[in-house]
Every structure is written in structure tokens, then in C-alpha cells.
Amino acid sequence: MVGLNHFLVLSAVLFCLGLFGVITRKNAITVLMGLEMILNAASLNFVAISRYVTNAADGQVVSLFIIVLAASEAAIALAIVLNLYKNFYNVNIDEINTLKE
């Protein structure tokens, strides 16, 4: 029988995978992909809980909002990445470190 816990476990695993991707990957776009995974995990979590615990649709609304945010943030992120590429000819975040010094 699949209960709430299964969904929550799934979202936890998804979250950790996304975290691993954010931490590990060097390309800026792949970092963005990991971030999308994290957001997805969160929204899955919301929906699952709203379905199992309450009978209302609040979780879904939140997930909707998350999707909106993710979209806007992805748009801005890609715009930045494109600008970075224009300046550095490289999207490797290890090498974009002139601000560090």
C-alpha cells in the first residue's frame, strides 16, 4: 500500500539528488538543472501532503506558485549565463572567478 511516506521519501531522494547535482556540477546550466530538481521535489512534497492530510487544494496552489517562480528564475539564470558566456567564453563556474580576488 502506498502511503504518504512513500511520496515523501521519493521527494526526499529527489531533493538529495538535486542537492548533489548543485554541489557537484561545474557547468552553470547543469547547476540550474539540479536546482530544478530540488524545486520539483519541494512541489511534489506539497501536493502529496495536501492530498493525504487535508482534503483541500492548498498544496497544489503552492506548487503552482513554485512552478511560476522556477520559470522566472530559470529565465533570469539563463540570461545571466548567456551574458557570462559572452564575457568569458566559458560557462565553467570554476573559472569565472574574477570577482573573487
Place this chain on the structure above:
Amino acid sequence: MNTQLTIFQVLIILLPLLGFVVAILAPKQMKKMYVVEVGIMFISLLLAGILFFTKILNHSEELVRYNFTLFSLVLNGESFNFLVDLTMDNMTVTLLFMVTLISFLVHFFSLEYMHDEPLKNRYFGYLGLFTFSMLGLISTGSIMFIYIFWELVGLSSYLLIGFWGYKDEAASACSKAFITNRVGDFGFFLGILMLFITYRSFDLFYIFGEVANGQYPYGSELWLTITGLLLFAGAMGKSAQFPLHVWLPDAMAGPTPVSALIHAATMVAAGVYMIVRLFPIFTEGAFLTIGLIGGFSALMAATIALTQLDIKKILAYSTVSQLGLMVLAVGVGAYQAAIIHLMFHAFFKAGLFLGSGAIIHATHSQDIMDMGGLRKKMPVTFYTTLIYSLALIGFPLTIGFLSKEMILTSSLVLGNISGNYIYFIFVVLTSTLTSFYIFRYVFLIFFGEPRNHHAYEHAHDFNIFIKLPLILLAALCFFFIFTFNPITLHGSYVTEVLFRLPSILLPQDVTFGFLSSAAKETIYTEEYMHTMHSSELAAMLTSATIIIIGIGTAWFMYMKKKLVPKVPDGFIGKLYIFSQKKWYIDELLDVTVIKGTFLLATVMSWIDKNIVDGLVNLAARITMILGRFGAGFDKYVVDGLVNLVAWINGGLSMFVRKFQTGKVQTYVTLAMVFIVIFVMYIFSN
């Protein structure tokens, strides 16, 4: 009444001190200030005369004492008062009178003799200081104060002998006098310490009482003998006994009036005075030593005086010889003979010195070879010197006869009692030589052909200042002032009244062959008194023989055969040289004592330079090494610690710096790490 007498005494003592202060502190413009000092001296003489007659005639049995506490200490729980003590018995007033008289005569004589001296104020000031010290010495019954005045007398004599300090011989002579005195004073001070340790007091009469009760130092007679001998060491220094006599002939480098005052009459007499004062302390062993040293000094000095060419040196050795006789007299127990001879000797020896002063002033020379035939040119000097010489040898009708008699008699008595004639032999030989050398002096100076015509031409008798002291002292050399009996002093006021120690002061169980406390009238035993009566005649005959032999030989040698002093040939010549070179004692002392002291000083200097300075240098080196250690420590350890901290800091910051990657990923990782840790923490609770 006693208070008045004490006031007199204090005035007499302090007036010469005032004279000293006045003369020394006089500004340079007041050249005549010394006259004030002479005047003060005269006043002191008058007061002494008044005191003398008052005491002798009215209070002759009394012992006038006055003391006050200068300070007090607490020693081992007992309190000790340090007393300033003024004592007056008959001997004291007599000696006060004598000292002031001779001092005044010397002042008077010096007014003419030192006429050309520019520093007259200083001279008379020093004379005043000396008189003060001497008067103080004989006025106190506290042995500590005797010592204090003893040292003051030594100081004054140093100043006076070295008065013409620009002369080499005077400069070295005054130091020699002072240092030789110091050697004796060292023993003296040890003796005082012994007395203080034992009796806890400086008061002589208290000490005499304790000794009479049988309280000896450390309970043994041996220690009492040692104490007595230590005290006698001081007298040896002051009174120029062998071997501490070497300073007296050299002290002739001072002015002749000084020699008359100090080295004939007063200072050298201080030693004899002291041992007469301390008479009850001496034991048999001490008397033996004292007598032998006195006798030997007398004989030795007489032999040296035979061949001297400097007239003052002849007189100096004569003084040593006569002092030896006085010391010998104490040694045979005849303390009265000693102190009486001291007083009489003061008169004629001072006269002899003043006479020689007149001769020196006239001929400007001290060498006997420059004189001769001065009888016609200086009659007053001649006649007075003749009288003094007769007194010195003990010619009848003079006072010298009286005192010499006493000494001869008592030494013969001791010889008869104990079978020990050494003292008598010493006295006889010394007296023979005395008559010889003093008439050699007289004949060679005043008779014969003048050897130095230039000096002879200028010689003449001087004015009243020179003549008056000479005449006055000559008058005092006759017997009638002192006793009506020209033969002996027994029963005269001199022995009965003036110089007498109370019998209570002797130790109880003692008989030295002549002393006994059992007798009532005197301190001598019955046997002693008996023998004395029977020995007197023998002594008188001996004395007459001595005089004839002495004068006869001198007359024979210098008048008949008209010999001139020169070194004879052969064995006699060697003896002559030995005598003239003063038995080479000075050379002996130079090689042993003086060189020894210099050697010690060199050794000490070497030790100081190498060892002490070496230690200091070592300390310096150690400090330097420690300093290097410190520097190294500072550089490596302290700075090292600081550098370590800085290095740690750098390391840590390099480490922490790595966290600032500038990459978001790293920050996220870190955040996640801490979230994990936090969640684990939550879970564990």
C-alpha cells in the same frame, strides 16, 4: 671645697686648649696672637701653683673625684655608663704644677728661640694643644680617658716634631714617632680591653679594688700578668724603651724647645706615669719583664750616647737611658723612686735641652765637632749646663743624687732579698756610662780649643728669654727645695705626702719579695724595709765610686789628652762604630718590619688586583654570557613564540581562506553540512 678644687683642675686643663684654639684660629694679620697663648699658659701655671699649695697644705689626705656620665649603653642586659672622670690626688697636683711650669718655661724660651720663625702662631698653638693633652692625661682616673689623652699627646708630638715639615728628616721623623707609638698603643688598647672585659669598668680605683679582692681576668694570675704586660707595651712606646725607642733620637729633628718639653720632661714621662698609676695591677712576672726591659734599654742607650756627635742625639739617648732607669725602678717595686726621678729628671733634662738650644742658636750647628771652648763666650749656658750635668749623674747636693740614690738602693735591696743582682748591675753600669758621656758632652763643648772658629766668633749668651728658664731650672736642681736632708728623701714630704699609693690597693695574697699588704704604713714587707736601711750605705758608696770613675775618665780623655772624637783602631774601633750606628737597630727594623710590611702590602695589592678584580671581571664575564643567553632566548624563544603565533594564525587563515572559494556551490555544501549536523543533533535528542 672639693668642687672648687675640681673647678681649678678643669680650668688648668682647659686653658691651654683655649690657647691652642686662639692661636690656631688667629687670622693671618694678627701675627702677635701667640703672645696671648703664652699669657694663657702663665695663668694656667699660676692656677696650678695655687691648686698645688691648696691641696697639699689643706687636703693632702683626700682623693678628690668628680665624674659625670657622657652616655650610657645597655650591654647584655646590664646598663653601662661611660663616665668622664676627673681625679685629683697629691701626685696629680704635683705633676700638674710641674708640667705647667716646664711648659711655661719652654714657651718663654721659644719667644726668643723661634723669633725668626714665620709660623709662630701655629707653633704656640701646638704647644698649647700638647700641654692640654698632657694635663688631661694626668688628671683622670679612667683608663679610657688616659688612653684618649695618650693619643692626643701622640698627635701633638707628631705635629710638633714635624713642625718644620719641609725638611725631609722632620717629615719622616714625625711619622716614625707616631707609628712606633701606635705599635705600643695597640698593646695598650688590648690591655684596656682585657680590663674592661673582666671588670666591666674603666675606673682604675674600682679595678684596683677588684684586683685586691682577688678578681683576676679569667681567674688566673697569668692573664693578669699578660694584661699588665700589654699595658706596659703602651708605656714602652711612649717612654721609648727597647725596642720601641727608635723614634726618640729621630724626633730631634723638631725645634729644640719642643725636644725640651716633650722628649725630656713630659710626653716620655707619660709612660712612666702610667705604669706607676697602674702599679697595683702588676704581678711578679710583669715586674720581672718591666725591670729587665727597663734595665736593658738604660744600658743600651747609654752605650750609644758614648759616641754620638750630634749634641741633641747625645741628650736624646740620655733620656732613653734615664727612662729605662725609671722603668727599672718600677720593676723592682720602687714606684716612688720612679716617679720622683721622673719629676727631677724633667727639671735637669729640660734644662740640658734648653741649654743645647742656646748653643745651637749661637753656633748654628748641632755637630759637636763645631764646638769647643765655648765656656768663655757663653758663661750662663756653661754654668747652668754644668749644674744639670751634675744633677744627671747624681752628684751630692743635687736632686739627681736623691732620686738616683733611691733607685740604686732599691735595686740593691731587691738583689739582697732575692739574690738577683741583675738590676743592680744594670743601674751601676748605666750610671757609670752616664757620668762619662755627659762630661764628654761638657768637656767637648765648653773646654778645649774651638774647632770651628766661625761659629766660635758668633757665639754669645742671649737675652732674658733664654737666660731665665736656664737659671730657674738650675735653681730647681738643688736639694733644699725638696727636703732638708741632703742625703736621702726618707721622711721628706716628697715621699710621704706627694707620691704615695694607699695600701688598700694591693692584692691580698701577694708577696713579691717586697710587696705585702699586711703592713700598715707602707706596702712593703718588713724584710724589705730592713734591707733598705742596711743597703743605703752600700748604695751611697757605690754611687760615689761611679761618679769619680766617670768624671775622671772623661777628664782624662778629653782634658788631659785632649782627644777629639774619632774612630779608634782595632777592636775598640768596631765597638765604637757599633755604638755610633745605634746598634744597627734602625737598619734591623727596616729590613724586617718595614720591608715585611711593604711585602705584605705588595701581596695584598696583588691579591686585590688579580683576585678581587679577577672576581669582578669574572662576574662581568658571567653577566655578559648570561646576557648573550638572554639575548638568544629573546631572539629565538620569545620572538619564536611570536612568530609561532603569527605562523599559526597564517596557517589558520590560509586554511580558512580556502572556504572563501567564491563559489556558491561550496557555500551550499557547507550549509548542507551544518544542516545535516543540526538535524542529527535534533534526532539524537
Place this chain on the structure above:
Amino acid sequence: MELFDLFFYIFAAIIVVAGAVTVLNKNLIYSAFALLILLSGVAVMFFLLGAEFLAMVQILIYVGGIMILVVFGIMLTGQIKSVPVRENFLYLLIASVVSGLLCGLLVTGITSRPAQFLTSVVESTSLRSLGNLLIGKYYLIFGILGVLLLVILIAAAGMARNNRE
């Protein structure tokens, strides 16, 4: 086992595998498409949970919009063939440890709670109630998000344009 569970397990597996491929693959395009598959799988999950509208929106916007953007980004920045993956072993270790630990903790925390099952088969949520919530309870956020979208639009357009005039 019910159909529900079966579907759940299948699509859960798909999601996890796709996620793994996304984060681990060297090839960017493979990662992108794996992400696409992942997003689709999540949409199916939404279906399973009765949120059909959300699932459609997910597919529409996420897959249809964002993924296209991502792919465009990949194409424009040119690194297709081999994306450098971090080789620092220590870093990988720490990262895997951290995420693994976190995963473990979360799973432990989740499974410590009692299981919860559906009490009854509930029909799917109606779109009407969703709309009511949007306008009613969450109207403020709705409004703000509208403004946000406007801002984003302008910002992205402004940033992406050519600045060489």
C-alpha cells in the same frame, strides 16, 4: 498490489534514475533530456495524486518552457560534447556524504512517523476549488507573482539583448 502502487513504483523508479542521470552524466544533452523525463515523471506523480491541472501546467511550463530554455542555453553556450565534471575526489566524497546523510536523515525522519493511507478513494480535486483558492485565499501571492513575472520579463529581455549599440 493495486494499480496505484504499481504506477507509483514504476514512475518513482523512472524519476530516480532520470535524476541520477541528470546529475551524473557528462553529456549535457543527456542530462537535459534526463531532466525532461524526470519532469514528466513528476507530472505523472501529480496525476496519481489527483492534481490533473497541476500536472498539465507542469508539463506545459516546465517541460515546454523551461526545458526549451535550458536546451537553448546549452546550444548557445556551446559545450555539448563533454562537460567537465568535477574530478576532485575529496569534494565528490564530501558531497556524496552530505547528500547521502541528508537523504538518510530525511528518510529516517519520514519513516518514523506512522504511515498514512488514503481513507477513501477521493475523487480528484476540482479545478473550481483551485481557482477559488487562487483568487480567494492566496490572492496576494497571486498578484505579486504577476508583478514578478512582469519584472522578470523586462529584466530578462534587457539582459539578453545586445549591448553594442
